[in-house]
Amino acid sequence: MPRSKPPTMSDVAKLAGVSPMTVSRALRPNASASESTRKKIREAADQLGYVLDSTAAGLSSRKTGFVAVTIPSINNANFANTIRGLNEGLQDSGLQVLLGFTDYNIKEEERLVEAFLRRRPEAIVVTGGVHTERCRRYLAASGVPVIEIWDLPSSPIEHSVGFSNVKAGRAMANYLVDKGYKNIGFIGGNTKQDARGSDRCEGFAEVLEERGLSTERLRISEEPVRNMAQGAAAMDYLIDKHPDTQAVMCASDLSAFGAMMSCQRRGLKVPEDIAIAGFGGYDISANAIPQITTLEAGDYQIGTETAKVILSQLADDNDETEERAPQRIKIATQLLERESTSPK
Amino acid sequence: MPRSKPPTMSDVAKLAGVSPMTVSRALRPNASASESTRKKIREAADQLGYVLDSTAAGLSSRKTGFVAVTIPSINNANFANTIRGLNEGLQDSGLQVLLGFTDYNIKEEERLVEAFLRRRPEAIVVTGGVHTERCRRYLAASGVPVIEIWDLPSSPIEHSVGFSNVKAGRAMANYLVDKGYKNIGFIGGNTKQDARGSDRCEGFAEVLEERGLSTERLRISEEPVRNMAQGAAAMDYLIDKHPDTQAVMCASDLSAFGAMMSCQRRGLKVPEDIAIAGFGGYDISANAIPQITTLEAGDYQIGTETAKVILSQLADDNDETEERAPQRIKIATQLLERESTSPK
DNA sequence: AATAACCCCGTTATCGCTAACACATTGAAG
């Protein structure tokens, strides 16, 4: 572990017999530099083990190459897919994702956004449309493109890429009602922090009311219901309270699976005795037995579309001619009918 | 979206009637500044919407506050837990994780490490002990603490936090043989890129040989076997080829679940007809019916221990008195016996 | 009362790089 400080561009320049500026140019793809000096410089850099300092580069050029992104949790396949899509879409741009986790907590999001802003990202992506007042101010004043994803907020900060969670809930409710189920429940958390889940529940409830069905089987838990164990516990509670329940939508496929296992343990057959639907298009919904009906959210696509928005906004910035218009990209969701809601 | 460039420390200084240096001090927790000027400065900063530029701060102080971390995939609960643990352990240190994904590809890891090195992180964490030659050089010459996790490499670059995947494979094999199973298989991928999976298989095979059992049911697929569908396909293949298979270990709990579903579809009962074990201590292994025997890898703990190593190394750096000694933290794994291998 | 020991805060000099401009050289166009 050599304690000597790493070589700088000047060191490389000296060794190659050119000026530092020429080194800077030679190391970039687009800049003008002759092939011969470029080769000479590359060799000198290699010899010294030189690595560009993008901290200094960023300070000078006022371009850090960062895209700051917050997601609620890393333990969530949906958000993970979004990040994969975003990385994919940003791959050749030289932009690097600076990822942070809010733990489904908008106060934590605020802290994270402030920390990210210090890094002077070139664009900021946040999950969801609900933020603290201070966080909204930070974002609005950041001076860079802001994109809210996984939702289509009624009053967006700037751009948004997502879908309506209310409509998603409505879609599933309509599907279940169309199937002929009457006593329909919803398992999810009623957290003010995470609006996406409660939006889906809201849409779900709307439809039940519109179509004259009881809404007393909704929103069972005050705690978040995200994982399998929580889904199982919520299902136990629901069935104990309403043994006549015929169909249930869960806030995620994971809780749906947990709920399904809970039914199985009680000797209830899915879908014969009770139908179960999930959300998110997780792997498990396709691989469980029975396979679980779910609503695919286009998670990966949210990432790729977000990347497109970022790139186009940053390109526009160079033009500077036309005014930036806020974009609002709607991602299509898809209801995947599977065995868990299809009486054979 | 104000196009005017963001305010600098000098702007705040001017407004508060002090020098920029004083602003710098006032905005830090430890530096000396009187409470009155500190308040004045905070107000001025707030009024201007000033946010510290850590790009410039990093250049000047030679401390970026970054810890660069590479993991194979974001779609993996084990690595996700490690990151959670790492974030947790780093929370109060002011250090920020710069996360990248190698996609189980050491060439991609090399690219990522080079990109990260440009950011001048204060420590580097890489998953696994197998790297390209060039990548090893980069890491060794980085001048900052390097920590390899999720493995205990025979020739570590510097520090390591993990467990022996060979021993993990051995443990599960011994358990299954002890249980009385004879025709034992292993489902996993044979990728040279990802040594962890094949290490586990290797240890597994060692034990089978040592204890006089056939090893012809090993390493079914040349492709990686990580998800449920791949596990199911591999199980189908294995049973078709060796219908007398009595027990199988899968490279992960996800493939174990897929394999189990595959058995169920064929009418094979788990564990009565065939026993299945997984790896990783995933949620699903505790929630599936039957519950799946697994080897808990201490993923979260790997993260917290890594954080400790980083913090102690950076503290040592300040002392500068004692020589840095490479640390080698061994994380305990735990075999969780569940229904999928326990004939009732 | 005098010396030392702080506590605050300002000044100066970078940190490593790149934008912007200047300048020389070359080749093509008129």
Next chain:
DNA sequence: CTTCAATGTGTTAGCGATAACGGGGTTATT
């Protein structure tokens, strides 16, 4: 044989912050 554009390279001046040093004022020490 100019004139002009294109190309490659050097020079200068920061980008926005902090380290290091120093000096004035206040409080402790003997």
